[in-house]
Amino acid sequence: MAKETGWVTRWPERISYGLSDAADNLVFQMMTTYLLFFYTDVYGLSASAVAILFVVARVADVAESFIIGVMIDHTHSKFGKSRPFFLWYAFPYVVFAVLTFITPNFSYSGKVAWAYFTYLGLGFLYTAVNLPITSILPTLSQNSRELTLLGVIRQFFGSSVQIIVAVFTLPLVALFGKGNQQTGFLGTIILFGVISLILILNTFIHVRERYANPTIAHQPLKTVLAMIRHNQPWIVISVSIFMYWLVTSIKNQTTIYYFKYVIGNENLVPLANSFTFTSLIGVLLIMRITETQSKKRTMMSGILTAFIGQAVIAAGVYLDNIPTLFGGIFINSIGNGIIIGLVSIMIADTIRYGVSMGVQAEGILASTDDFGVNFGLGIGGLITAGLFHVSGYVANHNQNAATITMIDVNYVWIPLVIYAGMYFVMRLYDEQRILDEIKG
Template identity: 75%
Template sequence: MNKTWQTKWPERISYGLSDAADNLVFQVMTTYLLFFYTDVYGLTPGAVAILFVVARVADVIESPLIGLMIDHTHSKFGKSRPFFLWYALPYVIFAILTFVTPNFSSTGKLIWAYVTYLGLGFFYTAVNLPITSILPTMSQNERELTLLGVIRQFFGSSVQIIVAVFTLPLVAFFGRGNQQHGFLMTITLFGVISLILIWNTFFHVRERFTNKKIAHQSFKQVLPMILKNQPWIRISVVILLFWLVTAIKNQTAIYYFKYTLNKESLVPLANGFTLASLVGVILILRLSSIHGNRKTMLTGIVTAFFGQLILAAGVYLNTLSVLFTGVVVNAIGHGMIVGLVSIMIADTIRYGVTMGIQAEGILAASDNFGVNVGLGVGGLITAGLFQLSGYVPDQAQNAATLSMINWNYVWIPLVIYVVMFAVLWFYDEEVMKSVKAGV
């Protein structure tokens, strides 16, 4: 294997900022869109639940479609890189339109939500999937790929925390009591910054290692490799489960603090404690070099599980200090998990090359597929349970709804962590030896 380092710091930073750019919009959607639709825009939880189902069905098609588009792209810029240039502006436009609140009828509002949210989902995939697919083409040095993956997640997690902490204060600042205007101005600010950062990535990153002989094969040729790529299948399932638990926890947090504790003002503080995820991201550099990627991610899942147990104790003891301690420990585990995702996907892409297929687009699609489907199903579970329990916006909630909030915030995540651990336990890292040997 070529052990030299091909990238320099300006390129590494620009690569990392691509994830920061996407997260400026994505995290608002993940954390606050359900709340925006029910409490600001005026849709019912049931209508939102169906919208999320439809969007996730669309994502099942969109992620592999964008992956195939990348694998069949012939341009002077490469396969993945031009997507940053082509789709950044439409992505930002649809992000802003999603938070526009036209004075339509109930049906008109729902149609507007469908058009804007589905459009946003497509263009998010178009600018986010290339971040993963381009990684294994930037270098052939295993440790350099790990560094690039960690830098990406460091910036992505940093912006995730910034959005979680500052979104509601910015909404209040811009809105002056009008949350509709506040959300629109906030997403516009985030969108403009996102556009600049995505285009910056296009101008500074490079695809260096593409084997033209095996880089543009048909899906019929690619499919057998996918079915034999067991590490890719398992990490894809883990990704989906991770974003499922993330969606359920994040979307329920604001309801927990608003309706269970009657302390909505604590949401930015609680989200601020997720800054600890950066500790988990940084730990990857050391732990993966000693124990490998699989054991490091398993450690992250166990850490997240025990953090969730501490959070549960805080909820049922009604003790904020214990609850926030759980948030911190859980966030460290999450940082270790999500920081390894693009790195392990890159490993499976390079493993595919040893089988004679370079299909970084379709293999990287599992990352976005997991994100979109996990978040959508998580939103469906949350919104659906709200509807079934009799949730009424901006009112004192009944006992069934309060119980449902606790289940979503505490117990369902614990079950998902156990399933994640079981799936990853059987991840066969031995087959990666051919990749690391440079075969």
């Protein structure tokens, strides 16, 4: 059984590890927040076509997360198991990010085919550079507080970039495009892509895998799956991750539609998104709260805070009061910061728990993070695009009453239900089982 050891990493490595998530989020956040809008209102695809694309992509991503996890667990390299993926896949990832926002003058069917090719390729390559961020964490140190610190640093940078992308994307689109959103989106993703490439390669250079047991590091898949069936905490955190990204997808993708078609002022989107900076407060609170509370209780506090914030958002929407709405975003983002900041840390604990059962499978166990991200985003995109299609949404026109109602449902009520569900799922997380083993 693993014993607690001293702090190992130093600040250059900690910062470089954290910047890996910042690098991925430059592209990822633009994709999750603006790609649906880009496809429907800029590229000219129908909401139904985008809904089908998102379903296909998420089915592919389910398989891809598992495949990349298996690839990591079967990688034999002088750099380790997870670290080489930063080097191998950084450049292709950035190339496909740029291709996704190129708008070739094809026929409609050609445009759909281009969207499938670029978006599916981007999904695979995102998994290839993002999953190793989670899988490498438990190999950096065996000290629980240091793993928590590393997870907090990662999410601090990741959340910071999410805010930057949410706030500055549309102004950058306007700057680069000068009235042409196609040119503007392309210029913005090229800028984000170049920065992302530099940061991913920086992570490869500075991080090191230290803790691996060669005798259990490359177990047969049958053995790994047998361990997973008995890793109850991993199952619970996997479901929670899916639910978090489901609610995030639905809210993020609906935000621009809400302000454009319900409020009638899409220029408020950057201002509204600026209030999500409080997610950084939630991330930073993790180190303080976990000094006296378990990670499970800390996570549940984050979910409850997010729920309360979402309720305030509902009040702002139905009272037609923008300050109240912004206040709800402020509170909700604090809770979201706690939730997402703890995810990789708690996955690392389930990986260490797996080691206590004789299986070091950080690749496959960490794949639940990207699986949850991809599956949650896909189902969220399907729900959003599908409901818009059913309600009669027409891009760049005044919307009918059914579509306005559907936007409100997506922006307010579905997230409230999901947050409530997350809270009760997390109650099932058996943290004591992990502590008994990794500290035994």
